[in-house]
Amino acid sequence: MLPERTDVLVVGAGPTGLTAALTLARRGVEVTLIEQRETPPVTSRAAVVHAYTLELLDRLGAGAPLVARGLPSVRFSIRDRDHVLFTLPFDRLPSRHPYALMVSQSVTEEVLTERLADAGVPVLRPYRLTGLRHDGDGAVAWFDGGASVRARWVIGADGLRSTVRELAGIPFTGPADSAESFVLADVRVDSTLPRDGASVFLARSGPLVWAPLPDGRVRLVATVADPPAEPDADYLQRLLDERGPARRPDRIREVLWSSRFRLHRQLAETFRRGPVLLAGDSGHAHSPAGGQGMNLGISDAVDLGETLADVRAGGPDRLLDEYAARRRPLAHEVSDFADRLTRLATAPPALRPARDLLLRLFAVLPPARHRIALRLSGLHQRPAAEGSNVALSDAVPGAVPGRRTGR
Template identity: 70%
Template sequence: MDGWRPIMLPANTDVLVVGAGPTGLTAALTLARRGVGVTVVDRLDQPPRTSRAAVVHAYTLEELDRIGAGAPLVARGLLSRGFTVRDRDRTLLAVPFDGLPSRHAYALMVSQSVTEEVLAGQLATVGVPVLRPYEMTGLDHDAAGVVATFADGATVRARYLVGADGMHSAVRERAGIGFSGPAGGAESFALADVRVESALPRDRVSFFLAGSGPLVWAPLPDGIVRLVAAVAEAPVTPDRAYFQALLDERGPARRPDRVVEVLWGSRFRIHHRVADTFRNGRVLLAGDAGHVHSPAGGQGMNLGIVDAVDVGDTLADVLAGGPDGLLDEYAARRRPMAEEVVTFAARLTRLATLPPAARPARNLLLRLADAVPPARRGLAMRLSGLNRRDGSRG
């Protein structure tokens, strides 16, 4: 926009949040609701229009309710009542969400860009803008706090800093925090929002198992479907023909889907990684800065949002006079949860890529689990995040 200038950075703030994705926005909103002075910055000049995450689970919605963001987000999404694991036309396991012990007995299907829009809107109502574009290039510690330096030479002194700047986190790197995981190459994924003619139900997510890799078929509002597929190597901009071929290979066979339009397509690569610690002095990590993994099960953004509410409440308590040890407790809570989610997502991916000889036994085990209500309930609790409710900060 002609004449546009970025809002100037303050010289001082109680908490500086670096990164304005769902995690950073949630952390800032949690702090602002608690009356803490917070500044949130992002290196991009505008929010991205496309995104990977497409589901907000029940426990995440409960946490968003605590900061006033749950209801406006639910109003923008589509309610999914279950999750199905399929081998082409055969449903192997159906996981219902309508029996979850939560007021949100569903998974909310909504694009990450909409989630960010809702969170930024809530943040604006409490007078906290997102400051763009500011790329952090330096970080110094002292006994009183941290000093962040930005690409334009500006500096901000903060009592505490939250790194919510994603898997390539500058905060994590400059804080000297390791980011470790299993040996091996990165996983490659293709994803797109499409319009598709399909006989699949539009009120549940379908997770297709295929020898070449899993395919997630996730309905979104306005008749859109999010496709995510693990692939050997995706093109830079996968097109309609590419996703049609994936559906023909992995999706329904008797009544095949037909891709009508690709609204946008992209690719990404990830390693499975967890930060060695979620705290170094007055620097704390949350979201993808602390953990990255396969998108199977839709866990990444959800865990990041729950991290964010936790770190926001913990910092607010410390700034109100609580002991510094509360920050160590935050780090001690979050890392095991990240490890558990990384392991769970990896198992879902491996389930889809077993060698041909093992697939009949896998399918039989899934059908047996489908016949056992406690097994289906246990998986619903895990997918929804409600299994982690008791281990989170009360």
């Protein structure tokens, strides 16, 4: 049952909303978390948790249980069929987690939900937000059925089609031609590819990501022009045959689930409007290249949760403006970085020889590989890493330089 009042109302119980609520609860802030879906999803898009994200989750007591359920990936390889063009090592990252953790988003949500329950905060569902009004004392949120909640602050963590963002009147804009179509599937395959690292295959028809998951599963992600609603084994096998290993091709044994989605590169005009604050996909959407989306959302959530707790404890209101000023430029940077990775992967035929030469050059330059590994891992956000902070333009030509965002 919904309370009449709360300090912080979090709308959306995905990884971002769960993390924000957990951060607040552990700081002693009264928080209410609502979700419109009746049950948690059993399928998910995100499949990697990077090193910096794991460090943040360690602070919330969620890192160790998540690592126990995931599969460490110590390298990321870029391939042209059977030829490895570039390998990015994670095992030398300056972190207690020198790897990328391969784990389904649904498992990440389960772990966060368990930690949140330990903190005494349930996920209230299903409640669909229908109205939002803010005034000098905070905000009032209405839900289907007529129930309402007055909150001092509202966090919109309700995803790409955020109702909170729309009701707050915050524009969400991006390039008109930015939509991309993807196939997404978890499968079981007979494969000779190593399971201690993920790979992306560059092909004329588009890139294909091959990422191992626990329990012998493999996550496949591919850009395609017009995918079916639920790609079957034959469709996915054709993608592997066209883009994957050639000499010893993979063979799909079982499709556990599959889907398609379209993603637009968009960014909220502001991450704050009065008592309404945005985090995660509510504030930014971009290419899935590099597995940055969920990780950035969790980082947003910890930052926002800590900032709200500081204000609740007597800190100045301007701290919330500073949160918005930190996170929006970072989201823009990550979007640019993911776009650059996508353009590298989908270079037209005339530019592919130059691209492949560039990748081979990076492969023999350890400092360049280390910079990119730091950037992908998110460790460039950590204040302790400031001395070795990544200049993104040094790692990927033409990208936006990294910014310090840790608190």
